[in-house]
Amino acid sequence: MKTLTVLGIETSCDETATSIIRVDDEKQTFDILGNTVHSQIDIHASYGGVFPILAKREHQINIIPVLIQTLSQAGMYKTATSEQDEQKIPAESAEIDEILSKEPELLPFFKKFIQTTKKPDIDYISITVGPGLEPALWVGINFARALACAWNVPLVPCNHMEGHILTALIQKNKARAEATESSYKLLTKEVTYPALSLLISGGHTQIVLIKSLGSYNIIGDTRDDAIGECFDKVARTLGLAYPGGPKISKLAAEARATDITSPEPLPRPMIETDDLDFSFSGLKTAVLYLVKRLQKSQSNGLSEQEIKGISREVEDAVTEIITAKIRKAIEIYAIESIIVGGGVIANTNIRTHLEKLAEECSIKLLLPQFDHATDNGLMIALAGYVNRDKAVDFKTLQKAVGTLPLGPRI
Ligand code: KG4
Ligand code: ZN
Numbered sequence: 001m002k003t004l005t006v007l008g009i010e011t012s013c014d015e016t017a018t019s020i021i022r023v024d025d026e027k028q029t030f031d032i033l034g035n036t037v038h039s040q041i042d043i044h045a046s047y048g049g050v051f052p053i054l055a056k057r058e059h060q061i062n063i064i065p066v067l068i069q070t071l072s073q074a075g076m077y078k079t080a081t082s083e084q085d086e087q088k089i090p091a092e093s094a095e096i097d098e099i100l101s102k103e104p105e106l107l108p109f110f111k112k113f114i115q116t117t118k119k120p121d122i123d124y125i126s127i128t129v130g131p132g133l134e135p136a137l138w139v140g141i142n143f144a145r146a147l148a149c150a151w152n153v154p155l156v157p158c159n160h161m162e163g164h165i166l167t168a169l170i171q172k173n174k175a176r177a178e179a180t181e182s183s184y185k186l187l188t189k190e191v192t193y194p195a196l197s198l199l200i201s202g203g204h205t206q207i208v209l210i211k212s213l214g215s216y217n218i219i220g221d222t223r224d225d226a227i228g229e230c231f232d233k234v235a236r237t238l239g240l241a242y243p244g245g246p247k248i249s250k251l252a253a254e255a256r257a258t259d260i261t262s263p264e265p266l267p268r269p270m271i272e273t274d275d276l277d278f279s280f281s282g283l284k285t286a287v288l289y290l291v292k293r294l295q296k297s298q299s300n301g302l303s304e305q306e307i308k309g310i311s312r313e314v315e316d317a318v319t320e321i322i323t324a325k326i327r328k329a330i331e332i333y334a335i336e337s338i339i340v341g342g343g344v345i346a347n348t349n350i351r352t353h354l355e356k357l358a359e360e361c362s363i364k365l366l367l368p369q370f371d372h373a374t375d376n377g378l379m380i381a382l383a384g385y386v387n388r389d390k391a392v393d394f395k396t397l398q399k400a401v402g403t404l405p406l407g408p409r410i
Contacts, residue, residue: 002026004388005033006124007070007147008381009063011140012132012160013202014040014050016062018070019377020122022182023385028189029173029182030385034073037376038062045241049232050202056135060106063143064113070377076120099146099394103139110143114150124391126156126384128163130404131203137400145394154391156384157398161204161406162216163379164341165197166386167368188213188386192336192364196329198322199406200350201342202228202243205278207329208406210339213386216407219333220276220325227318228344230280234287234314238307248311249347255312260305262313264290271321276329283317315349323353330361337364343374 002025010017017037023030040058044050071077096114100107127144130137148155169187196219197208205227207220225233228245235244240251255261269282287310294302329335338358345351351367358365372378392398 004123004385005121006126006156006381006384006388007120007122008126008158008163008377008379008384009067009140009144010128010160010163010375010377010380011059011063011136011143012128012130013136013375014044014055014058015375016040016059016066017375017377017380018063018067019381020070020074020076020120021378021381021385023186024182027182028186030170030184030186031182032184032378033076034070035376035378036066036069036073038066041243048236048242050133050136052133052135055133056139057105059136059139060103061109063106063139064109068113071117071120074120076122078118078120079116080118095149096146099142099149103142106139106143110146114146119151122151122153124156124384124388125151125153126158126380126387127397128160128380129157129398130160130401132160132400132402134400134402137402141397141400145397148394148397154388155394155397156387156391158380158383158387159404159406160375160380161199161206161341162386163383164199164201164368165208165210165339166341166382167372167376167379168197168339168341168366170368170372170382172369186382187366191339191366194333194335195337195339196326196333196335197339197341198326198345198354199342200227200322200340200344202226202232202344204342205280206406207276207325209329209333209410218405218407218409219329220278221409222278222280223270224279224281225284227278227280227322228342230284230318231314231344233284234310237284237288237291238302238310240307243343245344245347248315249349251308251311252315252349255308258308260309260312262309263294263306266290266310266313266317268317268321271324274328276325276332278321278325280318283314287314315347319350319353322350323357326354327357327361330363335363337366339366341368341373346370346373
């Protein structure tokens with residue numbers, strides 16, 4: 001049995017995350033040996049969004065504890081007890097100093113960690129190089145480079161959005177009869193093509209045509225705000241804390257259960273255009289004007305009822321737009337499978353409507369588990385495994401690319 005162990009590191013936004021997977025290369029099955037996500041949400045909440053410089057600082061402080069937790073879960077955290085165990089990297093390593101010269105807060109933690117920790121049995125380290133916030137991306141990249149240098153392990157540069165696609169392509173092995181069997185299966189060979197991927201997150205709203213895994217063409221994109229950004233901005237207008245998506249989703253469900261509707265209907269921008277593009281800023285602005293009008297006409301601000309009703313209407317509008325565009329894409333490209341990724345697919349209403357659409361069109365729909373929808377290290381460990389033939393050494397790793405595309409726009 002040929003197994004490969006991959007450590008994935010993700011720091012593109014406000015989650016510091018690592019994961020270790022062990023893949024049975026022949027069977028295409030794998031185990032998640034460790035998976036840790038440290039969210040910075042509380043720190044950014046007061047800014048109403050992610051503050052890049054603060055994110056960079058937090059990643060520097062948290063990345064070592066996050067890695068130690070993941071290594072411990074995997075049973076791979078072993079402190080060096082004898083001289084023999086100690087790392088070859090001396091306390092004064094010019095190479096490590098150079099790699100982490102822009103991460104001054106991480107450097108002392110890193111040196112202590114590397115000198116007191118035994119090298120784990122890892123074949124590859126995979127790291128998000130984009131898209132994302134560049135100051136945040138750099139922390140993960142330089143951390144991964146420093147680890148690769150100290151442990152002499154190849155590095156796999158990964159696209160964050162491909163990671164989101166891959167989290168939908170795994171299936172829990174429910175009938176795991178023996179302890180020796182892996183608990184997940186990689187479905188990369190089961191997908192029928194042409195497939196499309198809907199990527200909906202805080203920074204992206206894209207429809208991607210996939211002719212085969214790794215060959216991506218963007219066929220639809222947002223012209224302004226991303227869908228998650230729309231949820232977050234609308235939430236802010238309604239007085240709800242960042243990140244707004246989960247809160248809007250919860251209030252919308254309550255509104256549906258109790259039959260509360262919005263004081264006014266909201267627009268569905270670009271729902272009927274012939275292309276596969278999106279626009280959400282008009283929806284966000286319509287909410288802003290509606291809230292201003294309501295606030296002007298009543299002295300106590302918005303009622304709970306109004307906030308719930310507007311949340312429901314916003315969620316309905318977004319769901320209808322997405323469903324209409326995916327339906328169009330299925331027809332135009334004779335799509336056989338739909339793969340959905342990104343934090344917004346944690347939204348139950350959107351999931352349910354996509355499930356109905358897939359059933360109606362007899363198309364395979366692949367969704368990530370709820371807890372794998374938002375950013376995590378597992379998605380990057382999977383991307384590292386899939387792209388291991390593109391591994392490089394720490395000296396040649398490409399730089400952070402905030403706007404890294406998944407493929408060309410066609
Ligand atoms: O993929 P992700 O974790 O980070 C980015 O790469 O952007 O996505 C985060 C986004 C946020 O905008 C958040 O509000 C949204 O996903 N989100 C949701 C839900 N859970 C997270 N949006 C709608 N409904 C949800 N349940
Ligand atoms: Zn993401």
